[in-house]
Amino acid sequence: MIERLTPRTAKIAIFAVAHATYWDQFPGLYEKIMGYHADLVAKVRANGAEVLDFGMVDSSEKAFSAAEKIGYPVIVRPAYTLGGSGGGIAENMATYATSSVFAPILKETNLPMVLVALQPRKAMDYTKASTFMQLENDNICSVPEFTGVANRLGKPVTDVILGALYDDKEAEAELSEWCEIAKVLHSLKGARIGLMGHVLEAMYDMHADPTAAFSAFGVHVPLLEIDDLLTEYHKVTEAEIQEKIKLIKAEFDMPEPKSDPVTKKLTEEDLIQSAKSACALDRFIKTYNLTGLAYYYEGQEGSLARSLATTLIVGNSILNAQGVPMCGEFDLKTCIAMLILDRLNIGGSFAEFHPFDFNEDFILVGHDGPHHIAIAEGKPILRSLIKFHGKPGRGASVEFKIKEGPITMLGITQTAGGSFKFVIGEGISKKGAIPPTGNTNTRGFFAPTTKEFIKKWVMEGPTHHYALGVGHHGKTLEKIGKILGIETVFVK
DSSP: OOOOSSOOOOEEEEEEEOOTHHHHHSTTHHHHHHHHHHHHHHHHHHTTOEEEEEEEEOSHHHHHHHHHHOOSOEEEESSOOOOSTTTOEEEEEOSOOOGGGTHHHHHTOOSOEEEEEEESOSSOOTTSOOHHHHHHTOOSTTHHHHHHHHHHTTOOOSEEEEEESSSOHHHHHHHHHHHHHHHHHHHHTTOBEEEEEOOOTTOGGGOOOHHHHHHHHOOBOOEEOHHHHHHHHTTOOHHHHHHHHHHHHHHOBOOOOOSOTTEEEOOHHHHHHHHHHHHHHHHHHHHTTOSEEEEEOOOOTTOHHHHHHTSOHHHHHHHHHTTOOEESTTOHHHHHHHHHHHHTTSEEEEEEEEEEETTTTEEEEEOSSOOOGGGBSSSOEEEEESOBTTBSOOEEEEEOOBOSEEEEEEEEEEOTTSOEEEEEEEEEEEOOOOOOSSSOOEEEEOSSOHHHHHHHHHTTOOOSOEEEEESOOHHHHHHHHHHHTOEEEEOO
16 A cells, blocks of 8 residues: 655634624623634544634734734634635634724735635524524625625635535535645645756747746745766665565556557566666655656666666656656646645646547547556556657556546646646546556546547647546636636636
8 A cells, every 4th residue: 555655734724703792792602603613623624634723803903913923824714714834814704793803814914715604503493583593693794894805905815615514515515625725735835846857859848937836836946967866776775675666566567468569568677677766766755855856867878867767657656646746758837737636635647648539539648657556447557668659768667547437637838928827627537448558548538529628628728748637626726726826727
């Protein structure tokens, strides 16, 4: 079993807001509301988030004081937002509250704000209703006041969650979604995505400005050399190699070749070389404290640098499953997309489009490089390739297809002005044979027809790579794009 190296979490600050005048007027109301607040906090923690509970903010003075302490996203109930360190604000609006308890927090932070209005009761018993009961459940009343003031401040709220605090599956799903988004935002800020080597010759779409990536996503991009990886390669011990071989044999099948003369049954030489290269990668990631890596390097014929740079596929695929996105062909943009999908816990395999099947209306989606084997359908396969098509080198390669069912694609491209752009799509992975070529290939079906979808996709000006994940999560990715201020197109 491959275990994650990087946790999926976020730090979320939560505030309850209310109108302080009510406390003397209605004894016991404060205690009731804070009990509901504690239940909301518990729900957020149950979604894998680290919570900083700032309690009740019921005056402008408390709001200004809270604003000074915020270094994390904040939740305000009935209005609340979720994010990571530098990700967003969550506000729990417990009952009616004046906007003076909200505006200072919003004004003094640059974090996205989600308002959560979850009332304890799905409906009041109107025959026994009281003002006390109404105030217990009056989470919605001040939401339009808050959103209106937010617009006037030039900082519109990101979203509003409406519903019941208990036994409301739709509201629970929305809350969970925002916790997942928070994990993405938390991971992006301060992520270290290394660039090693150079762009594959003539791939203009692979070029990306590290400073622009930092500005848009908050990721730092260390520039690394193949010599840095070689240094770690020379430190690898025999014990490390044998332990990695055990893991590889447990996680992969190694069948006889089929129709492709380029493929062979995995050789002992290729197994050992892949294991040693994987161990070097493990050391490399740890030494440079990398969240991910985009790389491409050719090296001189017969050199150790070439041998190492071209035998990273197995190790990269394992690291992807461990939550460390590894992206071939120096593709920084797709590495960021892979990180986003991984932190949503939906995979993030390195992919592109391969031949159509016009008879059955699908297209092969995959790549010849690192894959997210945690989302493979069945056990992934290792094959020895006597050559890598279009590239130097030879060695072990990973073959698998994505789990059958819904799939989501996230491509990150750039516009003529240099700004980043999300291109999102959803499809279906279906059962069926794939080419036994030592590469990832999945039968991707898209609506209204696959040909029509692909035409719409390519007309959005994507790169030829994208991150591929399981499930349908296009709407969630749209929200992430909105929070980041990135142009987003959902191809349908």
